Amino acid sequence: MSELHGEVKYDRIRVERLSFAYDTHLVLDAINFTVHEGEVLAVLGPNGVGKSTLFHCLLGFNNKRFKGEISICGESVRKTSPATLAKRVAFVPQSHSPTFNYTVRDMVLMGTTAQIGGLGAPRAAELKLAEDAMTRAGVLHLAERGYTHISGGERQLTLVARAMAQQAKILIMDEPTANLDFGNQIRVMRRIRELTREGYAVVLSTHNPEHALRFADRVLAINRGTIVAIGAPSEVITDALICELYSLSATEIAEYRQ
Amino acid sequence: MRIGKRVPVALCLGVLLCLAFIVSIVLGRFPIAVADIGKLLLGRTSEVTPQMAAIFYNVRLPRILLACMVGCCLATAGASYQGVFRNPMAAPDILGASSGAATGAAIAILLELPAQMVMLFAFVFSIGTIAVVMLVSRAARGERLLGIILAGIMVSSLANAVTSFVKLVADPNSILPEITYWMMGSLAKTTPQSVMLAAIPMAIGLIPLFALRWHINLLTLPENEARTMGVNVGAVRLVVIVSSTLITAASVSVSGLIGWVGLVVPHLLRMLVGNNYRKLMPVTMLGGALFLLIVDDISRNLLLTEIPIGILTSVVGAPFFLWLITQKREAG
Numbered sequence: 001m002s003e004l005h006g007e008v009k010y011d012r013i014r015v016e017r018l019s020f021a022y023d024t025h026l027v028l029d030a031i032n033f034t035v036h037e038g039e040v041l042a043v044l045g046p047n048g049v050g051k052s053t054l055f056h057c058l059l060g061f062n063n064k065r066f067k068g069e070i071s072i073c074g075e076s077v078r079k080t081s082p083a084t085l086a087k088r089v090a091f092v093p094q095s096h097s098p099t100f101n102y103t104v105r106d107m108v109l110m111g112t113t114a115q116i117g118g119l120g121a122p123r124a125a126e127l128k129l130a131e132d133a134m135t136r137a138g139v140l141h142l143a144e145r146g147y148t149h150i151s152g153g154e155r156q157l158t159l160v161a162r163a164m165a166q167q168a169k170i171l172i173m174d175e176p177t178a179n180l181d182f183g184n185q186i187r188v189m190r191r192i193r194e195l196t197r198e199g200y201a202v203v204l205s206t207h208n209p210e211h212a213l214r215f216a217d218r219v220l221a222i223n224r225g226t227i228v229a230i231g232a233p234s235e236v237i238t239d240a241l242i243c244e245l246y247s248l249s250a251t252e253i254a255e256y257r258q
Numbered sequence: 259m260r261i262g263k264r265v266p267v268a269l270c271l272g273v274l275l276c277l278a279f280i281v282s283i284v285l286g287r288f289p290i291a292v293a294d295i296g297k298l299l300l301g302r303t304s305e306v307t308p309q310m311a312a313i314f315y316n317v318r319l320p321r322i323l324l325a326c327m328v329g330c331c332l333a334t335a336g337a338s339y340q341g342v343f344r345n346p347m348a349a350p351d352i353l354g355a356s357s358g359a360a361t362g363a364a365i366a367i368l369l370e371l372p373a374q375m376v377m378l379f380a381f382v383f384s385i386g387t388i389a390v391v392m393l394v395s396r397a398a399r400g401e402r403l404l405g406i407i408l409a410g411i412m413v414s415s416l417a418n419a420v421t422s423f424v425k426l427v428a429d430p431n432s433i434l435p436e437i438t439y440w441m442m443g444s445l446a447k448t449t450p451q452s453v454m455l456a457a458i459p460m461a462i463g464l465i466p467l468f469a470l471r472w473h474i475n476l477l478t479l480p481e482n483e484a485r486t487m488g489v490n491v492g493a494v495r496l497v498v499i500v501s502s503t504l505i506t507a508a509s510v511s512v513s514g515l516i517g518w519v520g521l522v523v524p525h526l527l528r529m530l531v532g533n534n535y536r537k538l539m540p541v542t543m544l545g546g547a548l549f550l551l552i553v554d555d556i557s558r559n560l561l562l563t564e565i566p567i568g569i570l571t572s573v574v575g576a577p578f579f580l581w582l583i584t585q586k587r588e589a590g
Contacts, residue, residue: 084488091483110479113473113476122472
């Protein structure tokens with residue numbers, strides 16, 4: 001986990017014995033996993049099993065409430081300031097429509113805020129970062145368009161660009177393909193795949209096991225706060241797992257396949 | 259496409275403001291020639307009549323400056339509240355800052371206190387109202403931002419009730435008209451002292467709002483999102499709310515209730531420069547000053563008797579806003 005290890009893959013995220021409870025209701029129960037650089041980890045699981053809570057813990061929102069340990073780039077999230085954490089982890093929310101219509105360029109520029117630090121506004125260096133990020137995410141041609149006036153897929157790619165402009169090498173993505181049409185789902189997933197070649201570590205949640213199979217390096221299946229399975233997609237994603245996660249019967253899956 | 263980028267719009271507003279400033283000096287019952295303006299501004303009082311110098315320094319210049327300052331503050335507070343509450347309809351009145359200030363001033367007028375004390379009362383009550391609103395909203399369950407707005411409406415209503423009671427017990431021959439006139443909003447009683455007194459809290463509030471203008475953009479996003487971008491959302495939000503309230507209270511305490519500026523000016527400028535506060539904030543400051551200066555010129559020159567400026571901003575603001583919200587949305 002340091003230069004000493006030379007060629008060894010760097011652990012971007014290390015989660016140990018992570019537990020989280022709302023009052024007495026245990027949402028996450030002693031979870032362990034790691035995420036390396038250049039890897040996509042897909043988190044699978046039905047609604048309300050603690051995926052969002054897990055993400056919030058990784059993003060440092062629940063520092064005072066979770067038990068166990070989360071290290072981001074080798075440093076405990078509890079000891080990392082929000083500004084430093086922002087330089088290491090970027091969050092890509094589901095595409096939404098904000099109150100005010102910003103241009104795509106302004107939206108992406110907001111990602112550079114952690115670089116500015118303290119007061120002040122983005123300058124030439126930050127504008128360059130935003131420009132690069134838009135180019136890499138393929139939204140440069142939309143730069144002057146209003147964010148609320150572009151398609152869902154374009155918005156999602158804008159948010160990816162914003163995360164890239166943030167210069168963090170870990171991306172946490174909340175259902176990046178939700179509410180997208182088929183073409184945009186593929187485009188967004190391909191773009192995410194390309195990012196890992198640049199050394200990004202990506203943790204994303206998805207409701208589509210097929211996306212996990214095609215685009216993820218590893219799958220983390222959680223149900224009722226515990227890890228049901230973790231490993232290579234082709235090994236983890238079995239009919240039995242899908243039945244368990246989504247409360248389906250074997251017959252229902254078989255019928256779906258026909 | 260937007261009509262202009264920052265520099266042209268800001269430059270245009272700056273030039274217009276300078277022009278309006280000169281014209282405002284000339285306008286008025288006591289004539290001041292354009293040729294004398296230079297002498298007056300440079301302080302060469304020996305070259306003009308003593309009467310002209312007295313009018314200029316004690317009446318006209320303070321009033322022009324105060325109109326600009328109040329306009330700037332109300333517009334800036336409106337734009338800031340809109341961002342921090344993620345609500346394009348937010349205005350300096352929503353937190354009860356204006357109502358609280360009105361109550362304080364009414365009490366001070368009732369007690370026949372001097373002008374400085376009226377200002378102080380307005381200010382203290384305004385800040386007090388905000389403190390109550392923040393405390394109530396903290397205790398309230400549910401969505402916090404909505405809680406603040408609801409608490410603001412409730413506390414405003416309470417403050418208005420107190421003001422009404424003050425008016426009820428006030429002497430209908432002397433005190434009541436004074437309170438009523440003050441409530442309509444007016445810059446007629448401006449003195450050099452009131453300009454100086456208001457300038458300090460206004461500067462204290464405007465400087466952080468200008469410095470944080472980029473960060474206000476991030477406050478318009480969902481809170482969690484802004485946090486992941488390294489912004490200390492709680493601290494920035496608090497500074498923005500307190501600063502906006504400070505400049506609102508300072509404005510209301512010297513000029514009474516002047517509505518609509520905080521809503522109309524930022525909205526018009528959003529159409530011109532977009533929603534990025536980095537561009538919006540400077541033009542809002544200039545635009546607010548220009549708007550209120552022009553309205554105040556109308557207020558003191560249109561009729562033989564002065565029209566309270568609060569009435570005029572409503573007459574101008576309400577139809578303008580109606581037009582604004584029925585416009586087609588800008589194309590992206």
